Amino acid sequence: MNDNTLAEQIADSLRRDILLGRLAPGALIKERDSSAGLGVSRTPLREAIRILASEGLVTLRPSRSPIVANPSLKEITDDLVVMNALEILAARLACMNATAGELDRITALHEEMLAISDTADAVSYFEVDMAFHRTITAASHNLSLADTHRSYMARLWRPRFLAASLRRDRPRVLRQHGDIVQGLISRDMGLVSREVESHTRHLVTNITDLYERHPNGQPGETVTGQAAMEPPRDPALRPH
Amino acid sequence: MNDNTLAEQIADSLRRDILLGRLAPGALIKERDSSAGLGVSRTPLREAIRILASEGLVTLRPSRSPIVANPSLKEITDDLVVMNALEILAARLACMNATAGELDRITALHEEMLAISDTADAVSYFEVDMAFHRTITAASHNLSLADTHRSYMARLWRPRFLAASLRRDRPRVLRQHGDIVQGLISRDMGLVSREVESHTRHLVTNITDLYERHPNGQPGETVTGQAAMEPPRDPALRPH
DNA sequence: GCAACGATTTTGGTATACCAAAATTCGACG
DNA sequence: CGTCGAATTTTGGTATACCAAAATCGTTGC
Incomplete structure:
Protein backbone atom coordinates (compact mmCIF):
# COMPACT_ATOMS: atom_id res chain seq x y z
CA MET A 1 0.00 0.00 0.00
CA ASN A 2 1.08 3.63 -0.25
CA ASP A 3 3.29 5.15 2.38
CA ASN A 4 0.75 7.74 3.40
CA THR A 5 -2.49 6.76 5.02
CA LEU A 6 -5.65 7.20 3.00
CA ALA A 7 -6.91 9.87 5.36
CA GLU A 8 -3.82 11.98 4.71
CA GLN A 9 -4.17 11.56 0.97
CA ILE A 10 -7.80 12.63 1.19
CA ALA A 11 -6.81 15.60 3.33
CA ASP A 12 -4.23 16.58 0.72
CA SER A 13 -6.79 16.29 -2.03
CA LEU A 14 -9.44 18.28 -0.20
CA ARG A 15 -6.87 20.87 0.83
CA ARG A 16 -5.94 21.45 -2.80
CA ASP A 17 -9.60 21.73 -3.72
CA ILE A 18 -10.20 24.30 -1.01
CA LEU A 19 -7.08 26.37 -1.55
CA LEU A 20 -7.36 26.47 -5.32
CA GLY A 21 -10.99 27.55 -4.99
CA ARG A 22 -12.53 24.42 -6.47
CA LEU A 23 -14.46 24.12 -3.20
CA ALA A 24 -16.05 27.47 -2.47
CA PRO A 25 -15.97 28.93 1.04
CA GLY A 26 -19.12 27.95 2.85
CA ALA A 27 -19.67 24.85 0.72
CA LEU A 28 -21.03 21.81 2.52
CA ILE A 29 -18.82 18.75 2.82
CA LYS A 30 -21.28 15.92 3.37
CA GLU A 31 -19.56 12.82 4.58
CA ARG A 32 -21.50 10.40 2.41
CA ASP A 33 -21.43 12.39 -0.80
CA SER A 34 -17.80 13.39 -0.57
CA SER A 35 -16.58 9.93 0.34
CA ALA A 36 -18.60 8.40 -2.47
CA GLY A 37 -17.23 11.00 -4.85
CA LEU A 38 -13.68 10.06 -3.94
CA GLY A 39 -14.42 6.35 -3.93
CA VAL A 40 -13.53 5.82 -0.31
CA SER A 41 -15.48 5.09 2.83
CA ARG A 42 -16.62 7.62 5.35
CA THR A 43 -14.08 6.68 8.02
CA PRO A 44 -10.92 8.08 6.44
CA LEU A 45 -12.84 11.00 4.99
CA ARG A 46 -14.02 11.92 8.47
CA GLU A 47 -10.46 11.81 9.69
CA ALA A 48 -9.33 13.99 6.81
CA ILE A 49 -11.97 16.55 7.69
CA ARG A 50 -10.70 16.70 11.26
CA ILE A 51 -7.18 17.30 9.97
CA LEU A 52 -8.38 20.18 7.82
CA ALA A 53 -10.45 21.53 10.70
CA SER A 54 -7.35 21.62 12.88
CA GLU A 55 -5.68 23.64 10.14
CA GLY A 56 -8.56 26.08 10.09
CA LEU A 57 -9.59 25.28 6.53
CA VAL A 58 -12.84 23.57 7.51
CA THR A 59 -15.38 24.53 10.14
CA LEU A 60 -16.98 21.81 12.22
CA ARG A 61 -20.53 22.32 13.45
CA PRO A 62 -22.16 20.05 16.00
CA SER A 63 -24.38 17.49 14.30
CA ARG A 64 -24.27 19.38 11.03
CA SER A 65 -22.28 19.08 7.83
CA PRO A 66 -18.78 20.50 7.99
CA ILE A 67 -18.32 23.46 5.69
CA VAL A 68 -15.38 25.03 3.95
CA ALA A 69 -14.15 27.82 6.20
CA ASN A 70 -15.13 31.30 5.14
CA PRO A 71 -13.11 33.54 7.41
CA SER A 72 -14.05 37.16 7.88
CA HIS A 214 -14.58 41.02 -2.94
CA PRO A 215 -16.21 40.98 0.49
CA ASN A 216 -17.48 37.43 0.74
CA GLY A 217 -16.67 34.16 -0.89
CA GLN A 218 -14.42 34.06 -3.90
CA PRO A 219 -12.05 36.91 -4.44
CA GLY A 220 -10.99 35.80 -7.88
CA GLU A 221 -12.10 32.62 -9.55
CA THR A 222 -10.66 29.16 -9.38
CA VAL A 223 -6.90 29.02 -9.72
CA THR A 224 -6.14 27.45 -13.05
CA GLY A 225 -2.84 26.56 -14.64
CA GLN A 226 -0.57 23.69 -13.87
CA ALA A 227 -2.12 21.06 -11.69
CA ALA A 228 1.34 20.42 -10.26
CA MET A 229 0.67 23.33 -7.94
CA GLU A 230 2.42 22.69 -4.71
CA PRO A 231 -0.18 21.56 -2.22
CA PRO A 232 1.11 22.53 1.19
CA ARG A 233 2.33 19.45 2.99
CA ASP A 234 0.37 18.64 6.04
CA PRO A 235 2.18 19.17 9.30
CA ALA A 236 4.80 16.47 9.64
CA LEU A 237 4.31 14.06 12.48
CA ARG A 238 7.15 14.60 14.84
CA PRO A 239 9.02 11.38 15.65
CA HIS A 240 10.26 12.33 19.10
CA MET B 1 -27.43 11.95 24.54
CA ASN B 2 -24.85 14.24 26.14
CA ASP B 3 -24.06 17.57 24.59
CA ASN B 4 -20.46 16.66 23.90
CA THR B 5 -19.59 14.01 21.40
CA LEU B 6 -18.21 10.77 22.79
CA ALA B 7 -14.84 11.35 21.18
CA GLU B 8 -14.47 14.64 23.04
CA GLN B 9 -15.40 13.02 26.33
CA ILE B 10 -12.81 10.31 25.72
CA ALA B 11 -10.23 12.94 24.86
CA ASP B 12 -11.04 14.77 28.08
CA SER B 13 -10.70 11.56 30.05
CA LEU B 14 -7.42 10.55 28.44
CA ARG B 15 -6.09 14.08 28.80
CA ARG B 16 -6.71 14.00 32.52
CA ASP B 17 -5.02 10.61 32.76
CA ILE B 18 -1.97 11.89 30.91
CA LEU B 19 -1.65 15.22 32.66
CA LEU B 20 -2.18 13.83 36.14
CA GLY B 21 0.42 11.17 35.48
CA ARG B 22 -1.92 8.19 35.56
CA LEU B 23 -0.68 7.41 32.06
CA ALA B 24 3.10 7.50 32.09
CA PRO B 25 5.04 9.21 29.31
CA GLY B 26 5.93 6.64 26.68
CA ALA B 27 3.05 4.35 27.59
CA LEU B 28 1.34 2.57 24.72
CA ILE B 29 -2.27 3.46 23.93
CA LYS B 30 -3.55 0.41 22.08
CA GLU B 31 -6.79 1.13 20.34
CA ARG B 32 -8.47 -2.15 21.23
CA ASP B 33 -7.40 -2.32 24.86
CA SER B 34 -8.09 1.32 25.64
CA SER B 35 -11.47 1.36 23.97
CA ALA B 36 -12.48 -1.84 25.73
CA GLY B 37 -11.25 -0.40 29.02
CA LEU B 38 -13.48 2.62 28.55
CA GLY B 39 -16.39 0.59 27.27
CA VAL B 40 -16.53 2.30 23.90
CA SER B 41 -15.71 1.29 20.37
CA ARG B 42 -12.47 2.01 18.59
CA THR B 43 -13.89 4.70 16.31
CA PRO B 44 -14.40 7.50 18.83
CA LEU B 45 -11.27 6.46 20.71
CA ARG B 46 -9.26 6.86 17.52
CA GLU B 47 -10.69 10.30 17.04
CA ALA B 48 -9.85 11.22 20.63
CA ILE B 49 -6.26 10.13 20.08
CA ARG B 50 -6.00 12.40 17.05
CA ILE B 51 -7.26 15.30 19.12
CA LEU B 52 -4.65 14.68 21.77
CA ALA B 53 -1.98 14.26 19.12
CA SER B 54 -2.84 17.68 17.71
CA GLU B 55 -2.36 19.04 21.22
CA GLY B 56 1.04 17.42 21.45
CA LEU B 57 0.10 15.12 24.32
CA VAL B 58 0.24 11.95 22.24
CA THR B 59 2.73 10.90 19.60
CA LEU B 60 1.45 9.12 16.49
CA ARG B 61 3.72 6.60 14.82
CA PRO B 62 2.96 5.09 11.42
CA SER B 63 1.38 1.68 11.78
CA ARG B 64 2.31 1.46 15.43
CA SER B 65 0.55 2.11 18.71
CA PRO B 66 0.28 5.76 19.67
CA ILE B 67 2.22 6.55 22.82
CA VAL B 68 1.93 9.18 25.50
CA ALA B 69 4.27 11.99 24.52
CA ASN B 70 7.54 12.10 26.40
CA PRO B 71 9.06 15.41 25.37
CA SER B 72 12.73 16.09 25.88
CA HIS B 214 14.18 13.75 37.08
CA PRO B 215 15.54 13.39 33.53
CA ASN B 216 13.06 11.00 31.96
CA GLY B 217 9.52 9.96 32.63
CA GLN B 218 7.82 10.96 35.82
CA PRO B 219 9.15 13.91 37.73
CA GLY B 220 7.02 13.35 40.76
CA GLU B 221 4.41 10.66 41.08
CA THR B 222 0.80 10.66 40.12
CA VAL B 223 -1.07 13.77 41.13
CA THR B 224 -3.48 12.79 43.86
CA GLY B 225 -6.07 14.79 45.69
CA GLN B 226 -9.42 15.97 44.52
CA ALA B 227 -10.59 14.31 41.35
CA ALA B 228 -12.40 17.51 40.49
CA MET B 229 -9.07 18.79 39.15
CA GLU B 230 -9.75 21.10 36.31
CA PRO B 231 -9.08 19.18 33.14
CA PRO B 232 -8.11 21.74 30.55
CA ARG B 233 -10.96 22.21 28.18
CA ASP B 234 -10.21 21.13 24.69
CA PRO B 235 -9.86 23.94 22.19
CA ALA B 236 -13.29 25.33 21.54
CA LEU B 237 -14.63 24.90 18.05
CA ARG B 238 -14.86 28.32 16.59
CA PRO B 239 -18.30 29.09 15.18
CA HIS B 240 -17.24 31.51 12.49
C1' DG C 1 -53.96 30.35 2.04
C1' DC C 2 -51.17 29.43 5.92
C1' DA C 3 -49.35 27.84 10.03
C1' DA C 4 -48.51 23.98 13.01
C1' DC C 5 -47.49 19.26 13.40
C1' DG C 6 -45.89 14.65 12.33
C1' DA C 7 -43.85 11.12 9.09
C1' DT C 8 -39.91 10.58 6.21
C1' DT C 9 -35.42 11.46 4.81
C1' DT C 10 -30.95 13.06 5.47
C1' DT C 11 -26.85 13.19 8.06
C1' DG C 12 -23.40 12.99 11.59
C1' DG C 13 -22.00 9.77 15.45
C1' DT C 14 -20.95 5.14 16.88
C1' DA C 15 -20.28 0.16 16.67
C1' DT C 16 -18.63 -3.79 14.34
C1' DA C 17 -16.34 -6.48 10.80
C1' DC C 18 -12.57 -7.11 7.69
C1' DC C 19 -7.84 -6.44 5.83
C1' DA C 20 -2.93 -5.99 5.62
C1' DA C 21 1.20 -4.69 7.67
C1' DA C 22 4.18 -5.34 11.69
C1' DA C 23 5.58 -7.78 15.65
C1' DT C 24 6.07 -12.03 17.98
C1' DT C 25 6.62 -16.83 18.66
C1' DC C 26 8.50 -21.04 18.04
C1' DG C 27 10.53 -24.71 15.70
C1' DA C 28 13.95 -26.39 12.22
C1' DC C 29 18.56 -26.26 11.13
C1' DG C 30 23.44 -25.30 11.60
C1' DC D 1 23.07 -23.41 22.05
C1' DG D 2 22.21 -19.86 18.86
C1' DT D 3 20.09 -18.14 14.64
C1' DC D 4 17.25 -17.65 10.89
C1' DG D 5 12.64 -17.83 9.06
C1' DA D 6 7.85 -19.02 8.49
C1' DA D 7 3.35 -19.38 10.80
C1' DT D 8 0.62 -16.98 14.08
C1' DT D 9 -0.86 -13.17 16.61
C1' DT D 10 -1.37 -8.44 17.36
C1' DT D 11 -2.56 -4.02 15.81
C1' DG D 12 -3.57 0.03 13.12
C1' DG D 13 -6.23 1.23 8.81
C1' DT D 14 -10.48 0.88 6.25
C1' DA D 15 -15.17 -0.46 5.02
C1' DT D 16 -19.81 -1.23 6.29
C1' DA D 17 -23.88 -1.33 9.20
C1' DC D 18 -26.71 0.75 12.66
C1' DC D 19 -28.58 4.54 15.53
C1' DA D 20 -30.40 8.94 16.85
C1' DA D 21 -30.67 13.68 16.16
C1' DA D 22 -31.91 17.21 12.83
C1' DA D 23 -33.82 18.87 8.74
C1' DT D 24 -37.24 18.48 5.23
C1' DC D 25 -41.56 17.97 3.35
C1' DG D 26 -46.27 16.84 3.05
C1' DT D 27 -50.53 16.97 5.41
C1' DT D 28 -54.09 18.59 8.18
C1' DG D 29 -56.79 21.75 10.58
C1' DC D 30 -58.00 26.38 11.06
Missing part, protein backbone atom coordinates in the same frame (compact mmCIF):
# COMPACT_ATOMS: atom_id res chain seq x y z
CA LEU A 73 -11.52 39.88 7.28
CA LYS A 74 -11.06 40.23 11.02
CA GLU A 75 -10.28 36.54 11.37
CA ILE A 76 -7.77 36.71 8.53
CA THR A 77 -6.18 39.77 10.06
CA ASP A 78 -6.05 38.09 13.45
CA ASP A 79 -4.31 35.12 11.87
CA LEU A 80 -1.84 37.43 10.18
CA VAL A 81 -1.03 39.09 13.47
CA VAL A 82 -0.22 35.75 15.03
CA MET A 83 1.75 34.56 12.01
CA ASN A 84 3.70 37.80 12.10
CA ALA A 85 4.73 37.18 15.70
CA LEU A 86 5.70 33.61 14.85
CA GLU A 87 7.77 34.71 11.88
CA ILE A 88 9.57 37.37 13.86
CA LEU A 89 10.38 34.82 16.53
CA ALA A 90 11.52 32.33 13.90
CA ALA A 91 13.71 34.90 12.20
CA ARG A 92 15.32 35.94 15.47
CA LEU A 93 15.97 32.33 16.41
CA ALA A 94 17.32 31.69 12.93
CA CYS A 95 19.77 34.53 13.49
CA MET A 96 21.09 32.60 16.45
CA ASN A 97 20.79 29.02 15.23
CA ALA A 98 20.91 28.88 11.44
CA THR A 99 23.75 26.85 9.99
CA ALA A 100 25.80 28.07 7.05
CA GLY A 101 24.06 25.56 4.84
CA GLU A 102 20.64 26.84 5.82
CA LEU A 103 21.67 30.42 5.14
CA ASP A 104 22.91 29.29 1.73
CA ARG A 105 19.58 27.65 0.98
CA ILE A 106 17.70 30.78 2.02
CA THR A 107 19.97 32.94 -0.13
CA ALA A 108 19.54 30.60 -3.07
CA LEU A 109 15.76 30.75 -2.81
CA HIS A 110 15.90 34.53 -2.70
CA GLU A 111 18.08 34.65 -5.80
CA GLU A 112 15.80 32.23 -7.60
CA MET A 113 12.90 34.50 -6.78
CA LEU A 114 14.78 37.50 -8.15
CA ALA A 115 15.59 35.60 -11.32
CA ILE A 116 12.03 34.55 -12.14
CA SER A 117 10.22 37.62 -10.88
CA ASP A 118 9.83 39.12 -14.35
CA THR A 119 8.67 36.04 -16.15
CA ALA A 120 7.04 33.67 -13.66
CA ASP A 121 3.33 33.14 -13.34
CA ALA A 122 1.64 33.68 -10.00
CA VAL A 123 1.74 30.03 -9.09
CA SER A 124 5.44 29.34 -9.60
CA TYR A 125 6.34 32.66 -8.04
CA PHE A 126 4.27 31.93 -4.98
CA GLU A 127 5.80 28.48 -4.63
CA VAL A 128 9.23 30.01 -4.19
CA ASP A 129 7.84 32.63 -1.84
CA MET A 130 6.38 29.94 0.39
CA ALA A 131 9.60 27.94 0.32
CA PHE A 132 11.55 31.03 1.30
CA HIS A 133 9.49 31.67 4.40
CA ARG A 134 9.31 28.00 5.32
CA THR A 135 13.07 27.60 5.09
CA ILE A 136 13.62 30.51 7.45
CA THR A 137 11.21 28.98 9.92
CA ALA A 138 12.99 25.65 9.72
CA ALA A 139 16.30 27.40 10.40
CA SER A 140 14.99 28.42 13.81
CA HIS A 141 15.61 24.82 14.90
CA ASN A 142 12.39 24.90 16.91
CA LEU A 143 10.12 22.14 15.66
CA SER A 144 6.99 23.29 17.48
CA LEU A 145 7.43 26.76 16.11
CA ALA A 146 7.85 25.39 12.61
CA ASP A 147 4.71 23.27 12.95
CA THR A 148 2.58 26.07 14.32
CA HIS A 149 3.85 28.45 11.69
CA ARG A 150 3.11 25.91 8.98
CA SER A 151 -0.44 25.66 10.24
CA TYR A 152 -0.92 29.41 9.96
CA MET A 153 0.69 29.41 6.53
CA ALA A 154 -1.85 26.80 5.46
CA ARG A 155 -4.90 28.65 6.68
CA LEU A 156 -3.62 31.89 5.17
CA TRP A 157 -2.60 30.24 1.92
CA ARG A 158 -5.42 31.64 -0.18
CA PRO A 159 -5.27 35.29 0.94
CA ARG A 160 -1.50 35.21 0.70
CA PHE A 161 -1.66 33.73 -2.76
CA LEU A 162 -4.05 36.38 -3.97
CA ALA A 163 -1.91 39.13 -2.50
CA ALA A 164 1.22 37.68 -4.06
CA SER A 165 -0.50 37.80 -7.42
CA LEU A 166 -0.32 41.59 -7.37
CA ARG A 167 2.62 42.01 -9.72
CA ARG A 168 3.05 45.67 -8.88
CA ASP A 169 4.23 44.73 -5.41
CA ARG A 170 6.95 42.35 -6.47
CA PRO A 171 9.80 44.88 -6.38
CA ARG A 172 9.03 45.85 -2.80
CA VAL A 173 8.66 42.22 -1.70
CA LEU A 174 11.97 41.33 -3.31
CA ARG A 175 13.70 44.25 -1.65
CA GLN A 176 12.35 43.27 1.74
CA HIS A 177 13.36 39.67 1.21
CA GLY A 178 16.83 40.87 0.37
CA ASP A 179 16.96 42.85 3.60
CA ILE A 180 15.80 39.85 5.57
CA VAL A 181 18.51 37.72 3.99
CA GLN A 182 21.08 40.35 4.84
CA GLY A 183 19.86 40.50 8.41
CA LEU A 184 20.02 36.74 8.79
CA ILE A 185 23.52 36.48 7.37
CA SER A 186 24.79 39.27 9.61
CA ARG A 187 22.75 37.75 12.46
CA ASP A 188 21.12 41.13 13.10
CA MET A 189 17.99 40.29 15.05
CA GLY A 190 16.78 43.88 15.16
CA LEU A 191 16.95 44.23 11.41
CA VAL A 192 15.12 41.00 10.61
CA SER A 193 12.42 41.82 13.15
CA ARG A 194 11.78 45.19 11.55
CA GLU A 195 11.78 43.80 8.03
CA VAL A 196 9.48 40.87 8.77
CA GLU A 197 7.12 43.22 10.56
CA SER A 198 7.06 45.61 7.64
CA HIS A 199 6.60 42.72 5.23
CA THR A 200 3.53 41.57 7.13
CA ARG A 201 2.16 45.09 7.40
CA HIS A 202 2.10 45.43 3.62
CA LEU A 203 0.52 42.02 3.37
CA VAL A 204 -2.29 43.09 5.67
CA THR A 205 -2.85 46.20 3.59
CA ASN A 206 -3.01 44.27 0.33
CA ILE A 207 -5.31 41.61 1.69
CA THR A 208 -7.59 44.26 3.16
CA ASP A 209 -7.81 45.95 -0.23
CA LEU A 210 -8.59 42.69 -1.98
CA TYR A 211 -11.14 41.73 0.60
CA GLU A 212 -12.97 45.02 0.37
CA ARG A 213 -13.23 44.58 -3.36
CA LEU B 73 13.87 19.14 27.78
CA LYS B 74 14.70 20.84 24.51
CA GLU B 75 11.21 20.24 23.19
CA ILE B 76 9.68 21.60 26.37
CA THR B 77 11.95 24.63 26.21
CA ASP B 78 11.09 25.16 22.56
CA ASP B 79 7.41 25.07 23.45
CA LEU B 80 7.99 27.56 26.23
CA VAL B 81 9.73 29.92 23.84
CA VAL B 82 6.76 29.85 21.52
CA MET B 83 4.26 30.19 24.33
CA ASN B 84 6.22 33.14 25.65
CA ALA B 85 5.93 34.92 22.31
CA LEU B 86 2.21 34.16 22.18
CA GLU B 87 1.66 35.46 25.70
CA ILE B 88 3.56 38.63 25.03
CA LEU B 89 1.51 39.22 21.91
CA ALA B 90 -1.69 38.47 23.80
CA ALA B 91 -0.77 40.81 26.63
CA ARG B 92 0.07 43.62 24.22
CA LEU B 93 -3.19 43.13 22.35
CA ALA B 94 -5.03 42.99 25.65
CA CYS B 95 -3.53 46.38 26.49
CA MET B 96 -5.23 47.71 23.41
CA ASN B 97 -8.46 45.72 23.36
CA ALA B 98 -9.39 44.61 26.86
CA THR B 99 -12.72 45.86 28.15
CA ALA B 100 -13.14 47.20 31.65
CA GLY B 101 -15.00 44.04 32.57
CA GLU B 102 -12.16 41.85 31.39
CA LEU B 103 -9.64 43.88 33.34
CA ASP B 104 -11.86 43.46 36.38
CA ARG B 105 -11.95 39.71 35.93
CA ILE B 106 -8.17 39.57 35.58
CA THR B 107 -7.73 41.70 38.69
CA ALA B 108 -10.16 39.53 40.61
CA LEU B 109 -8.30 36.37 39.67
CA HIS B 110 -5.04 37.93 40.77
CA GLU B 111 -6.53 38.92 44.12
CA GLU B 112 -7.99 35.47 44.59
CA MET B 113 -4.55 34.03 43.97
CA LEU B 114 -3.05 36.37 46.54
CA ALA B 115 -5.70 35.37 49.04
CA ILE B 116 -5.21 31.62 48.77
CA SER B 117 -1.45 31.58 48.21
CA ASP B 118 -0.67 30.72 51.81
CA THR B 119 -3.21 27.99 52.31
CA ALA B 120 -4.05 26.46 48.95
CA ASP B 121 -2.78 23.11 47.75
CA ALA B 122 -0.89 22.88 44.50
CA VAL B 123 -3.93 21.89 42.51
CA SER B 124 -6.30 24.70 43.50
CA TYR B 125 -3.49 27.21 43.27
CA PHE B 126 -2.59 26.10 39.80
CA GLU B 127 -6.20 26.24 38.68
CA VAL B 128 -6.32 29.95 39.43
CA ASP B 129 -2.93 30.45 37.80
CA MET B 130 -4.19 28.85 34.59
CA ALA B 131 -7.38 30.90 34.66
CA PHE B 132 -5.36 34.08 35.11
CA HIS B 133 -3.26 33.48 32.03
CA ARG B 134 -6.18 32.24 29.97
CA THR B 135 -8.26 35.28 30.80
CA ILE B 136 -5.50 37.60 29.65
CA THR B 137 -5.27 35.69 26.39
CA ALA B 138 -9.00 35.94 25.90
CA ALA B 139 -8.82 39.69 26.46
CA SER B 140 -6.65 39.99 23.36
CA HIS B 141 -9.86 39.52 21.34
CA ASN B 142 -7.97 37.37 18.87
CA LEU B 143 -9.60 33.95 18.73
CA SER B 144 -6.86 32.24 16.77
CA LEU B 145 -4.28 33.49 19.21
CA ALA B 146 -6.35 32.26 22.12
CA ASP B 147 -6.74 28.83 20.53
CA THR B 148 -3.09 28.44 19.72
CA HIS B 149 -2.09 29.64 23.15
CA ARG B 150 -4.50 27.20 24.73
CA SER B 151 -2.89 24.39 22.79
CA TYR B 152 0.54 25.29 24.12
CA MET B 153 -0.86 25.63 27.63
CA ALA B 154 -2.22 22.09 27.30
CA ARG B 155 0.99 20.51 26.14
CA LEU B 156 2.95 22.37 28.81
CA TRP B 157 0.41 21.63 31.50
CA ARG B 158 2.47 19.04 33.37
CA PRO B 159 5.81 20.90 33.47
CA ARG B 160 3.99 24.08 34.41
CA PHE B 161 2.08 22.32 37.14
CA LEU B 162 5.24 20.85 38.62
CA ALA B 163 6.97 24.20 38.53
CA ALA B 164 3.99 25.92 40.15
CA SER B 165 4.20 23.39 42.96
CA LEU B 166 7.43 25.00 44.14
CA ARG B 167 6.01 26.99 47.01
CA ARG B 168 9.19 28.98 47.46
CA ASP B 169 8.52 30.75 44.16
CA ARG B 170 5.03 31.89 44.95
CA PRO B 171 5.97 35.35 46.22
CA ARG B 172 7.86 36.15 43.04
CA VAL B 173 5.10 34.81 40.83
CA LEU B 174 2.52 36.87 42.68
CA ARG B 175 4.62 39.99 42.42
CA GLN B 176 5.06 39.51 38.69
CA HIS B 177 1.36 38.87 38.24
CA GLY B 178 0.68 42.09 40.07
CA ASP B 179 2.99 43.94 37.73
CA ILE B 180 1.29 42.42 34.73
CA VAL B 181 -2.10 43.49 36.07
CA GLN B 182 -0.78 47.00 36.61
CA GLY B 183 0.62 47.09 33.09
CA LEU B 184 -2.66 45.94 31.60
CA ILE B 185 -4.72 48.46 33.52
CA SER B 186 -2.40 51.31 32.57
CA ARG B 187 -2.25 49.84 29.05
CA ASP B 188 1.55 49.90 29.19
CA MET B 189 2.61 47.45 26.49
CA GLY B 190 6.29 47.79 27.27
CA LEU B 191 5.77 46.90 30.90
CA VAL B 192 3.62 43.84 30.29
CA SER B 193 6.05 42.59 27.65
CA ARG B 194 8.96 42.79 30.05
CA GLU B 195 7.03 41.18 32.89
CA VAL B 196 5.65 38.31 30.83
CA GLU B 197 9.11 37.69 29.44
CA SER B 198 10.64 37.64 32.90
CA HIS B 199 7.85 35.39 34.13
CA THR B 200 8.60 32.87 31.41
CA ARG B 201 12.33 33.08 31.99
CA HIS B 202 11.89 32.00 35.60
CA LEU B 203 9.57 29.24 34.46
CA VAL B 204 12.23 27.92 32.09
CA THR B 205 14.77 27.94 34.89
CA ASN B 206 12.51 26.07 37.28
CA ILE B 207 11.49 23.49 34.74
CA THR B 208 15.10 22.94 33.75
CA ASP B 209 16.00 22.33 37.38
CA LEU B 210 13.16 19.90 37.85
CA TYR B 211 13.98 18.10 34.65
CA GLU B 212 17.61 17.67 35.55
CA ARG B 213 16.60 16.12 38.82
